[in-house]
Amino acid sequence: MALQAAPAPLTPLVREGESFVLTLSCADRSGIVRSVAEALVELGCSISDSQQFGDPSGSFYMRVAFRSESGPLERDHVESVIAANVDGFDMSWEVTDSAHRNRVVLMVSKQGHCLTDLLFRAKSGTLPIDVVAVVSNHTDMKDLVDWYGIPFHHVPVTKETKNAAEDELRRLVGHYRADTVVLARYMQILSDRLCSDLAGRAINIHHSLLPSFKGARPYYQAYERGVKVIGATAHYVTADLDEGPIIEQDFARVDHTRDPRELTAIGQDQEARALARAVKWHAERRVLLVGNKTIVFT
Secondary structure: OOOOOOOOOOOOOOOOOOEEEEEEEEEOOOOHHHHHHHHHHHHOEEEEEEEEEEOOOOEEEEEEEEEEOOOOOOHHHHHHHHHHHHOOOOOEEEEEEOOOOEEEEEEEOOOOHHHHHHHHHHHHOOOOEEEEEEEEOOOOOHHHHHHOOOOEEEOOOOOOOHHHHHHHHHHHHHHOOOOEEEEOOOOOOOOHHHHHHOOOOEEEEEEEEOOOOOOOOHHHHHHHHOOOEEEEEEEEOOOOOOOOOEEEEEEEEOOOOOOHHHHHHHHHHHHHHHHHHHHHHHHOOOEEEEOOEEEEOO
């Protein structure tokens, strides 16, 4: 039976200039929340969601989603009013128009479970991103990506061509104006330079098995050691392999009745779910990078 056309994405509910997200961090002190509230009153906006956290070191973090009550607002105007009200707090802050959907380049090798999950979620509208391209060092996933109507770029990687391949990735990220790069089981180690270029913009997923099993067939190694818990970790990409700031983790308990294929299936499900949540929270500006860790407002 012939494949049916891929479903069209759901229409975003938010129009440009009507809803925004403010994220901020600074030293904790009196008056921060009041200054933000006063800015929003001046803009004629109401708060739809607000979360904040003050850590023991004396730092303060906040995410505020707000919407205009009197029609669209220019982002420059929103930023100027907020800047005037928070002046003096030595604050790092950013305003994002909620109508802007995060533009994502997905990278994959031969395992398609994370790619398939993200493509479906994005196309069905449950993941607030636009997948603008898929890049792979193999062609195994090309038919799937073509069915979704998304550009597929085959960029082979060998020891001799690694630098050229990374230059091509940089070109594609710029060409598609991508906000984020997601390594959906892309089985190549990125260079330190590329990790630096994509700092805070690239998300990876890897299994979380204890004891740690590196190399090929980790779930088969886990079976041989009789693990009782398997899981997955989604994190930002850094030059320290699989040790970037963690965004999300998931796990499942297993026992001796599970064979290696069952462990692999359970693990792949954990990987797909953890990665999808991490990408969603990143796209919704719920993740604040704080050194080697994150603050995640879920």
